[in-house]
Amino acid sequence: MRIALRILAGVVLLAVIGYGVLVYLTRPLSKEAVTEKIEKRLTKLVEKSESLSSALLTIHSKQTGYSEQFAVGTKNRRSMESARVDSPYHSASVGKTMNAVVYGMLVDEGKIGYDDKITEWLGVDILKGLFVVDGADYADQVTMRQLLSHTSGVGDYFEGPVRQGKPMLDLIVQNPEHSFEPEELIAFTRDNQEAVGKPGQQFYYSDTGYVLLGLILEAIERKPYAQILQDRIFMPLGMKDSYLMSVQDKPGDILAVYAGDVDLSDQKALSVDWAGGGVVTTMSDLLSFMMALEDGALLSDGVYSQMKDFAHRYEKGIYYGMGLMHFDFSELSFLLGSMSDVYGGVGATGTFVLVDPRKETYYIANFGSLDFAEKSIEELIRIRMIYDRLDVE
16 A cells, blocks of 8 residues: 555645645634535545445544544445445454454463464464575564564565465455455465565565464464454443454445445455454444553553554554554655644555544544545545644634
């Protein structure tokens, strides 16, 4: 995802607007005016975009008291049913944040350590060929921390290049009725891809690594990954509308998920995410989750601070910890110097749950299209340019 480059291209346009217009655009707005402008922005976006059928957004701020949810568009391009603020949707890689939180819980409980080797829980058969560099197998050196922070060196079945056959996204679009097992996803990387480096050598975003993490959790907890999420996150937080898609069942009644012209929302191929992001949820459930994480209801401060150690550069202005992505807007562009940083979970279908800790404000959105992996962050910037004008006096 070339997020930073696209953001910069869009933001630079602001430089030619002119000082007088910028002063006009930054004048304070009432709560009602902010809400109206955001609603119009989202409506216009969906109407003009051929790749979208809906857009969802939640802004919830403890600091200003502003709390609004937006839903525009329809369930899918074939439907006249309106999208709702409580519509369930596929949250893509936001699920990685939940996966990482379960690991944090296990560390807090003393059951594992972040630097434990993954060979303690995964056998030779599943790891075979995944961590081979220049003929040497480094599987016995890989740690849980490296998988969580995308520094293990393993390839990425979802978007990574292949040395033979078709990329995974092509296979999904061509056969959307195919249901993926976790072991099949691992085998795709083993058979068709190469390791990108030795463990700890570099950052490389990998869904394969998070599927391995899901298998490790099943070995530790001795129950299916779906049940682990239910027992440790969904039930305790009252997230009644959240669940992990079963690889055997078709997805539930959710908003569209577009890969080009193909809607995967009712197709078995959506099982391709599993522990890397197969969670169906709602904006309200994600708000409960992220607020609980920030308020210390899920993890100790020490463990959460390790998740938020954003030491790995994803791209300019974008950094990664463990299951969390951090956006430094001032680094993206000097024009965004006054915009405070956010971090949280971000998915390839234009979905995110982000928090601005300085302003105690949460941003949750879903656009439901692979075309909006980068554009969702562009829209976040545009929406914040509206919301940050809120007159709180």
